[in-house]
Amino acid sequence: MNNSENNKAVDVKVINLRKKFDNQEVLKGISFEVNPGEIFVIIGPSGSGKSVLLKHIIGLEKPDEGDILINGESILKSNVFEKYRIAMVFQSSALLNSLTVGENVGLYLSEHRLKSPEEIKRIVAEKLEIVGLKGTEDKMPSELSGGMKKRVAIARALVIEPQLILYDEPTSELDPLIAVTIAEEILNLRRRIGATSIVVTHDRDLAFAIADRIAMLYEGKIIFDGTPDKLRECENPIVKRFISVELNINNNNKVSERI
Amino acid sequence: MFQNIGEILIMFWSTLKDLPEVWNQRRKIFDQLYEIGNASLLMACILSAFIGGVVSLQTGPVLVERGLGGLLGGVVGISICKELAPVMMSVLIAGRVGSAMTAEIGSMQVYQEIDALKTMNISPIRFLVLPRLVAISIALPTLVLFSILVGWFGGAIVASYNHDIEVSMKTFFNSLKNVVELQDVAHGIIKTFVFAVVIGLIACHQGFTTIGGPRGIGRSVTKSVVNSIVIILILDYFLTRLLLYFEK
Numbered sequence: 001m002n003n004s005e006n007n008k009a010v011d012v013k014v015i016n017l018r019k020k021f022d023n024q025e026v027l028k029g030i031s032f033e034v035n036p037g038e039i040f041v042i043i044g045p046s047g048s049g050k051s052v053l054l055k056h057i058i059g060l061e062k063p064d065e066g067d068i069l070i071n072g073e074s075i076l077k078s079n080v081f082e083k084y085r086i087a088m089v090f091q092s093s094a095l096l097n098s099l100t101v102g103e104n105v106g107l108y109l110s111e112h113r114l115k116s117p118e119e120i121k122r123i124v125a126e127k128l129e130i131v132g133l134k135g136t137e138d139k140m141p142s143e144l145s146g147g148m149k150k151r152v153a154i155a156r157a158l159v160i161e162p163q164l165i166l167y168d169e170p171t172s173e174l175d176p177l178i179a180v181t182i183a184e185e186i187l188n189l190r191r192r193i194g195a196t197s198i199v200v201t202h203d204r205d206l207a208f209a210i211a212d213r214i215a216m217l218y219e220g221k222i223i224f225d226g227t228p229d230k231l232r233e234c235e236n237p238i239v240k241r242f243i244s245v246e247l248n249i250n251n252n253n254k255v256s257e258r259i
Numbered sequence: 260m261f262q263n264i265g266e267i268l269i270m271f272w273s274t275l276k277d278l279p280e281v282w283n284q285r286r287k288i289f290d291q292l293y294e295i296g297n298a299s300l301l302m303a304c305i306l307s308a309f310i311g312g313v314v315s316l317q318t319g320p321v322l323v324e325r326g327l328g329g330l331l332g333g334v335v336g337i338s339i340c341k342e343l344a345p346v347m348m349s350v351l352i353a354g355r356v357g358s359a360m361t362a363e364i365g366s367m368q369v370y371q372e373i374d375a376l377k378t379m380n381i382s383p384i385r386f387l388v389l390p391r392l393v394a395i396s397i398a399l400p401t402l403v404l405f406s407i408l409v410g411w412f413g414g415a416i417v418a419s420y421n422h423d424i425e426v427s428m429k430t431f432f433n434s435l436k437n438v439v440e441l442q443d444v445a446h447g448i449i450k451t452f453v454f455a456v457v458i459g460l461i462a463c464h465q466g467f468t469t470i471g472g473p474r475g476i477g478r479s480v481t482k483s484v485v486n487s488i489v490i491i492l493i494l495d496y497f498l499t500r501l502l503l504y505f506e507k
Contacts, residue, residue, distance in 0.1 A: 058378050081380060094375035096367070108379045111386065113283070160379070 009036040009196040010071045010084055010163045017056060017066035019049075026052050028220035029066070034213075039190055039197045041207040044217035045242065050200040051091065053217065054168050057198065058088050070164065084164065087157035091169040093149040095141040095156070101128070102137030105155045127155040130192075131185060147178035154185055158193075165189065167199040171206050183209050204243055216242065267464050271456075273384045274392055284390045291394030295356050299402060302355070303348055307406035310343050311335060311413030319417070319424035328424070332431035333438025335414035340439060344406040345447045346495055349454035352399050353487035357462040360391055361483035364466025365476040373467070383467070392459040399455035400448045407444060411435060442506065450498050454491050461487045 012034040019027040026049045034040040044050050055061040057068055059075055068075045070084055095104045103110070105127055106120040115123065121137075128134055131151040141149060150170065157165055167186065171179035183206050190197055201207055207214050208228050216224040216231070216239055224231060224239050231243060281288070314335045322331050364387055367373050373383050411432075418426040465483035469475050 055374075060374050060377060086378070088375075088378045090371050090375060092371050094371040096372050096375070097370075098363070107381070111379070111381045 008163065009194050011036045012040075012057065012164065012196065012198065013069040013072075014053075014057070015067045015069070017053070017068065018064050019052060019056065019061065020064055026220055027056070027063070030217070030220070030222055031066075032215055032222055032225055034196055034198060036196055037190070037194050038212045039186065039199065039210050041199045041201060041211035041214045042217055043201060043204065043207050043214060043242070046202060048217045049220045050202075050217055051168055054088070054166050054198065054200050058086060058166055085160050085162045086164045086166070087160045087162035088166040089150070089153045089157050089168065089170055091172055093141075093146075093153040095149055095152055097141050099141075100137065101133070101139045101141065101144070101152050104141065104152060105137075105159055107156065108160050123159060124155075127158045128152075130158060130188075131155045132181070147174050147181070150174065150178075150182060151185065154182075154189070158189070161193060162195050164196045164198070167197065167201075169201055169203075170199060171201065171203045179203070179206065182206075186210050218242075263464065263468075266468075267460050270384065270388060270464055270467075271460055273382075274388050277382070277385045277389050280385050280389060281393055284385070284393075287386075287390035288394050291390050292398055294359070295352070295394060295398040296402070298355055298359075299352060299398075300405065303351065303402045303406050304409045306347060306351060307339075307344060307410040308413035310347055311339055311410035311415075312417040314338055314343065314410075315414040315417040315424065316421065319421065319426065323424055323426070328426045329430055329434055330438075331418055331424070331426050332415070332434030332436075335418070335431075336411055336435035336439040337443055339410040339414065340407045340444050340447045342447070342495075342499075344403050344410055345451040345454065346491065348403045348406050349399065349451060349458065349491050350488055352395070352402070352455070353458045353462075353491065354484055356395060356398075357458045357487050358480045358484050360459070360462035361465045361469075361480045362476055364463055365469035365479045368467055368469045369472060369476060387466075388459075388463045391463060392456065395459040396452060396455045399458070400451045403447060403451045404444075407447065446502050446506070449502065450495065453494065453498060457490055457494065458487045461490065 014030055014032050017027050017030040018025065030053060042050050042053065052061060056063055059081055062076070070080050070086075073080050073083070075081070096107070099107065102121070102124050106124040109115045109120045109123065110117075124137060125134070128136060131154050133148060133151055133155065136144070136148070136152075141152070144152065170182050170186065174182065186197060186199065187210055189195065199206070199210065211228050213226065214224070214228055214231050215222050218238055223236060224234055226234075231239065234240060315331065318334050319328070319331050322328050322334065367387070376383050376386055415428050415431045418424050418431045419428050462483045465479045465486070469479040
């Protein structure tokens with residue numbers, strides 16, 4: 001990632017991606033494109049293959065069929081991950097529990113020996129301040145709340161100065177107030193560094209608030225790809241149900257759906 | 260099984276290729292050395308003293324009865340340095356340190372910390388395996404050296420104070436000096452070094468292949484310890500044959 005050609009946001013093209021686990025097809029020929037600097041949100045119910053798709057884009061899984069191109073270069077054939085700076089914010093935050101917050105955030109720089117220890121300290125403090133966690137460098141991840149961990153994970157991604165940033169369920173397990181803060185952070189990040197963002201979530205509010213474009217994944221297939229306005233007008237019953245279903249508890253304590 | 264052996268060999272080769280990075284990983288290596296030494300030194304000393312003592316206790320009366328009490332130091336000395344200290348310490352370390360390595364890497368695997376390293380282009384082999392393998396390869400032979408010395412003293416104390424043996428310390432150590440050569444201690448240390456590499460590789464590999472949650476971690480830890488002990492005992496025979504061949 002250090003030999004990056006430039007600092008421009010990248011485009012991503014997913015072509016006919018297929019993946020099976022134990023004879024169960026999780027991704028069934030997925031194709032979409034994400035433009036440079038765009039916030040592309042992938043929504044869908046739990047178990048629809050969203051996280052698996054994200055893992056393919058970051059190179060943690062290899063597809064059975066299909067390809068993923070970053071700026072036109074296949075991640076399967078070229079050294080794309082060394083050429084472009086790509087970061088991922090995990091659903092579980094995935095902070096290294098044996099390291100302090102400061103060491104976690106500065107890990108990329110220290111392990112690749114890109115900056116001096118003093119400079120790393122300065123950059124870490126700066127990134128933590130951006131996510132509203134100034135002065136938490138010496139804390140251990142176990143001392144942080146879920147929302148704070150997520151923000152540390154974002155700060156860790158920020159240090160990479162990514163051209164492409166992937167978020168896996170950034171607001172899951174968070175209370176609505178922290179979820180709003182995280183949504184603002186995603187938008188601020190795009191404004192500040194102009195990176196292309198791919199966000200996987202089942203949080204409809206988050207999707208409508210931040211997305212330039214939304215795709216809906218259902219049972220391993222993309223059943224919708226378009227702007228948030230078009231999604232609201234979509235007549236596909238599965239899409240319609242997913243974006244408008246609400247829980248209602250009637251007088252007999254029975255739960256019913258309202259669409 | 261063959262897939263596991265293949266994966267372990269690939270991991271070993273990748274670690275060897277990362278050896279030039281040792282200096283940059285020195286902080287992690289020191290941390291691991293401290294962990295291993297701190298966790299095991301006292302227990303190693305206690306265990307060795309009693310192993311030395313029991314070998315004296317078992318063989319002493321038999322030798323003394325046949326008028327061979329003067330050979331006791333040599334018998335205890337050679338059995339401790341060539342066999343008992345390397346194998347017993349390796350089994351102890353497989354249980355104490357190998358299990359901790361598997362649990363730590365296993366939980367990192369389960370909680371996506373290793374995935375996070377990969378997304379930052381940080382090699383898990385360089386970051387996790389190299390420091391652990393180097394540290395255990397230094398710490399275990401050092402522990403065995405301590406163990407040999409303490410075991411000899413344990414044997415000597417029992418030999419001189421037990422009424423059925425009553426071989427003086429001086430006679431014990433004279434016999435030990437006449438029988439045990441530096442080559443015999445080296446024999447034990449070479450075996451221990453191989454065992455250390457085996458324990459480190461099995462522990463790390465089991466950690467990386469952990470799936471599921473806490474139960475998966477528990478399963479991996481059990482597998483790591485059991486596999487390490489079985490392979491140590493099997494390898495012990497073949498390594499001894501090999502080293503005896505070179506001694507001739």
